[in-house]
Amino acid sequence: MQGDLVDVRRGEYKDVTGYVDSIEANGWLWVKCRLNLTLILVHENKVRITQPENILSFSKEEGYSVSIGDTLRIVQGVHYGVIGVVKSFDFAKAEVELISEINGGLLKVPVLFCCKFLEYIQPLDFCTLIGCNLWTIGGHKKGLQVTLCTAHRSFCYVSFYGCDNLKVQNAHVATEEGMWLDGVHLEGLQLEEFKSMVK
Numbered sequence: 275m276q277g278d279l280v281d282v283r284r285g286e287y288k289d290v291t292g293y294v295d296s297i298e299a300n301g302w303l304w305v306k307c308r309l310n311l312t313l314i315l316v317h318e319n320k321v322r323i324t325q326p327e328n329i330l331s332f333s334k335e336e337g338y339s340v341s342i343g344d345t346l347r348i349v350q351g352v353h354y355g356v357i358g359v360v361k362s363f364d365f366a367k368a369e370v371e372l373i374s375e376i377n378g379g380l381l382k383v384p385v386l387f388c389c390k391f392l393e394y395i396q397p398l399d400f401c402t403l404i405g406c407n408l409w410t411i412g413g414h415k416k417g418l419q420v421t422l423c424t425a426h427r428s429f430c431y432v433s434f435y436g437c438d439n440l441k442v443q444n445a446h447v448a449t450e451e452g453m454w455l456d457g458v459h460l461e462g463l464q465l466e467e468f469k470s471m472v473k
Contacts, residue, residue: 277350277387280305284320293354294323325350330385337365338385343394346372350387357391403449408432409472411464412446417471420447425455 280303282290292307292314301318330340340346340360348356358372358381370388372381403422410418410432420432423439430447431439444455452460452468460468 276352277348277354279324280316281322281324282316282320283322285316287314287316287320290314293349295354330388330390332368338363338368340370340385340388340390341394344390345375345392345394346370346388347391348372348381348383348387349389351383353381353383353387356381360394403455407450408447409450409468410442410446411448411460411468411471413442415440415442416446422447430455 276294276296278294280292280294282288282305287305290305290307292305295304295306295313297303298315303316303318303321305314305316305321306312307314330338330346332338340363342360342363344360346358346360348354348358356372356374356376358374360370361373361380362371363385364370368385369382370385372383372388373379374381403425406422408420408422410416410420415434418434420434420440420442423431423433425431425444429441429443432442432447433440448454448460448468450472452465454460459465
């Protein structure tokens with residue numbers, strides 16, 4: 275099926291891996307190589323074909339690991355390669371409706387034809403943070419504990435030590451829990467610096 279993983283075992287393309295791009299008559303496959311994205315023509319008796327990795331699957335405990343707002347990549351079928359955002363999910367049919375990133379059109383595809391490309395992260399509600407303590411983690415005021423006064427899409431106003439309405443980029447402040455204002459957790463070196471700053 276289109277989008278299946280291909281591992282060439284014999285012939286001139288031995289050890290090449292890729293994805294089925296299209297299927298010809300008499301067992302011939304056009305394969306898109308992983309390494310350089312070129313197309314090669316190989317016979318099915320010279321390859322091993324498996325399902326793509328990271329396919330969304332069903333478990334009794336959690337159901338399908340997909341939710342509205344997740345970004346999925348279609349890895350099988352006629353819409354192979356399309357990336358889209360989940361608009362709706364039909365559990366009974368095991369089908370997702372995606373908004374295509376290419377043209378904004380709606381696509382209904384079986385959930386088993388998709389892999390998760392990016393998980394949706396619910397942004398924080400700025401209103402709940404007004405009056406709360408934040409830490410500046412960037413800019414010329416780095417390392418200060420401040421109080422959030424107002425917040426906008428890319429910047430906010432904070433106060434500290436009697437200085438009101440200091441304008442700061444949202445990327446330069448974090449909550450006491452170590453999150454940026456968009457709800458994304460600090461990671462790696464930034465998280466380590468943050469931990470040492472708030473001790």
